[in-house]
Each structure stands twice: as C-alpha cells, then as structure tokens.
Amino acid sequence: WEEEIKTQLDSASIILLLLSPDFLSSDYCGNEMAIALKKHEDDAQAVTVIPIITRPCLWEINPNLKRIEAAIKSKIISTAPDRDELYVEITKSLVELAQVKKQALQLARLQAEEDAFWQQIITINTITNYRKYLKTYPNGKYIKAANKGIQKIEAAQEKARLAKLQEQEDNFWNKTVAAKKMPAVADYQEYLDKYSNGKYADEALKAIANINKAKLEAARAKDKATWSSATRANTKVAYQDYLATFPNGLHQEGARAAIQKLILLIPEYIKGGIHKDKIIKDFHIGKYPVTVEEYVLFLNCYGSDVVKAGEYKGQEMVEEYRWSLKKVGKEWQAQKGYESHPMICVSWYGANEYCEWLKAVTGENYTLPSEWYWEYAASGGRQSKGFKYAGSNDLDEVAWYRGNSSNSINMVGQKKPNELGLYDMSGNVWEWCEEVWDNDKQRRMRRGGSWSYPDKACRPSARNYTYASVRNANTGFRIIRA
Secondary structure (H helix, E strand, O other), X not given: OHHHHHHHHHHOOEEEEEEOHHHHOOOOHHHHHHHHHHHHHXXXXXXXXXXXXXXXXXXXXXXXHHOOHHHOOOOOHHHOOOHHHHHHHHHHHHHHHHHHHHHHHHHHHHHHHHHHHHHHHHHHOOHHHHHHHHHHOOOOOOHHHHHHHHHHHHHHHHHHHHHHHHHHHHHHHHHHHHOOOOOOHXXXXXXXXXXXXXXXXXXXXXXXXXXHHHHHHHHHHHHHHHXXXXXXXOOHHHHHHHHHHOOOOOOHHHHHHHHHHHHOOXXXXXXXXXEOOEEEOOEEEOOOOOEHHHHHHHHHHHOOOEOOOOOOOOOEOEOOOOOOEEEEOOEEEEOOOOOOOEOOOEOHHHHHHXXXXXXXXXXXXXXXXXXXXXXXXXXXXXXXXXXXXXXXXXXXXXXXXXXXXXXXXXXXXXOOOOOOOOOOOOOOOEEEEEEEEOOEEEEEEEEOOOOOOOHHHHOOOOEEEEEOOOOOOOEEOOOEEO
16 A cells, blocks of 8 residues: 555645644654655646645644645544534535636647647648638647747748749840840830849849930930021021921020021011101011911911910910811911912911010011001002002002902912012911000001901001901911011
C-alpha cells in the first residue's frame, strides 16, 4: 500500500488531509503531506490540498500545516452536533470542486488537442491550413498567430507577383526601348501606354520631352528661316506659303497682317474740299469695297467672330453665306470663287472692328467713312463732273443693281470707276458708314445701293439706314484712312 499511496499522490488532483492526532503522529504524515503541499504550491490549479479536522488536535504546531493555515476548516467533525450533516456539507463542496477540476481537465485536453493541431498547421504553413485552423477554432488560442501567418504568406506571394510583373516590365522596356539605338517618341509612348506608373515612366517622359524639345527647336529654326525668306520677298505668295507651311507658326499673325497690307486696296488719295457746306479734309479711301479674302484674313488673325472687347463687346460680326465665307473647324475660308467679291453678311459691328484691328496691326488711322466723306468720294471730289451716279449718267456703266445684276452679287472692279478711280461706289453692295440714324447707336447709315435695289438707290446722294446688327447679302463696307 505504500507504493499505492505514492501512485495515488502522483495522479491525484484533489488531496484531502484528514487531520487528527493519529494522522499527525503517523510515520507517513510528514512525507506524504510534504509531497502534497509541494504539488499544491507548484500548481494550485492542477493539485488542490484540502485539510479537514476530523478530531481535535494541535495541527497549529505543524510547520507544514502553517503554510495552508487559511485553508484548514475550523470545525471539528468529531465534536460537531451533527457529524453527518457536516460530512454532507464537506462532500457537497468536494463535489463542486471535482466538477471544476473535471472541466479544467476537459479544457486542458481540448487545449492539448488544439496545440497539437496548431503544430501540424505551422509545420505545413499554408494559407489553406491557417484558414482551416480559424474555421475549426474561431475563438482559439492562436488566432492572431494564424492571421499573422496568412498575412506573411500573402506578403510573400505579393512580393513574388510584383517581382514577376517587374521582370515582365523590364523585358518590355528592353525590347521596346533599350534595345533600339535611337528610340522614337512612339516607342516611349508604347511603354507608357502599358506602364503609365512603371519603373521607367519618369525616364520615358523625360526622353519624350527631350525629343519634343529638339523637334520644337528644329521647327522653330525652320519657322524662323522660312519667315526670314518671306519677309525678304515681301510678297503675298511668300507670306501665304509661310502660313501653309506653318499654320500655327510663330509669325502667323505677322504673316496675315503683312498679307493684309499687301492686298489692302486703299491707295487712292483724295484731295479734300467743300461738299454740301461741309469741310472735307484730305483722306485715303479704298479703291474697292473690302473683299471676302481680306475679311477672312482678319477673322483668322482676330480669332473670333464676335467683338472681343470695348463698347461693342459680344456683338456678332459675321455669318456664313454661300456668296462670302464659311467656317471649317476653327478657321474661316472664302467660299470658292468669291474671294474677290465684296464682303457681305457683315454687321456694322464687324465692319467697325475690322477698322479697329487694322489700326492695331498697322498703326494707321483706319475707320469707316463718314456719310459726307463717302458721298464726296462717290461724287468725284474735286474732279466731279456732276454725274447722276458714281462715275456716269449711265448706271449700267458703273454699277450692279436690280436691273443688270441677274439677282446676284458680283466681283469688285468689273464696272467703270468714277472720276477718282474708285469702283463700285454705286451698286453691288450697300456700304456701312460711321454715323448713327436719329441719335440711335443701334441704327447706322448705309450708302451706295446694291445688286438687289433699284437705280434710284444707287445715286451718291441716296441715304439709307438699318440696324447695326444686320448681316445680309446686300451690305458690305469700304474703309478710309485719315
């Protein structure tokens, strides 16, 4: 039985010390109790020592028992009024403790199973197995470790994936760009289209910028050389060739202004005098009405078909018409065959802004003619022979009007000029003048008649007005320079 006691002590989770004089004087008490207390102190949860006083005794003098004095039951069973009742009370406590111990053992077993399972998981070390653990033990001991293991594997996989992608990118760069002696913009752009934020993106963008910069410098050098050649030739054809070669060139406005100066038909100097009691100073006036070709150059240089600034800002200047011009994309073009016809479908605002623009690009004082300056020039000025119309008593000689126009506008300069060498002062198109009608700025004067009006409208003295915003097929304009 000595060996049996030792075996039981080794395996017990609850050890009862039944304190009595016999127990305390036993040869085995010291040894057995020392073993029990040692196991209790090493792991109180695994081994619980419960001392119970069965008979009166001096347990207090036992040094071993002093270590667990707080746990010794103060009641002595042998002297209790009802020993059985006290035994039942102790038994209930022991049953409860046994149940707790049993649960603890079950938990320990389950934890041991979880630990063993976890060891298998970390040995295999795959995301699938970590997730299997999390599913099996949703509240397990190693949840954080499992999630960390998944993250570590995923990070390694992502690193491998990125390394593979980088290898593919490196191969693409080497094949598309690095392997070529002089890569073109298209080569770099092909790389950027595929790897817009790639390893070599900055290098590709810088290379494209350098190539484009070199191209731009070359284009500017060519632009400069072509412009120098055009200015030396100083011909309409030379400037037009420049614009054809460099439609968005550095000197496009200068080329258009130069062409404007060359084709601007305003060479006629008119000596002033007295006309209808009004003093007329010397001035220059256009030999013809402003043509479609001239106005197209203005529009393309001006960059708008509405007034951009000043008192009349926002007013519409012109509209497309089959006898004048059309808009193609952002550029205006003369309708084919109408380049040298009078500009029509132009408002007073459009005619006035044309003069303002000419002032800016030439430095000369261009304006629309005053009524009386226009009439003075149409009547022949100092060289007037008193004709009924501008240059003749026979309207068919000098004008296109309802009677001979075949219901159509005509090219400038086809009829006989007047005494001052001015064409189309009678007929072809009404011409805007500077004055307002009846102090109303929205209504402006016109002179000269047109292809669609009768003969009486073609007399130099005939007056007519309409709204400044009107843009129709029988109204154009002629300019003067003071």
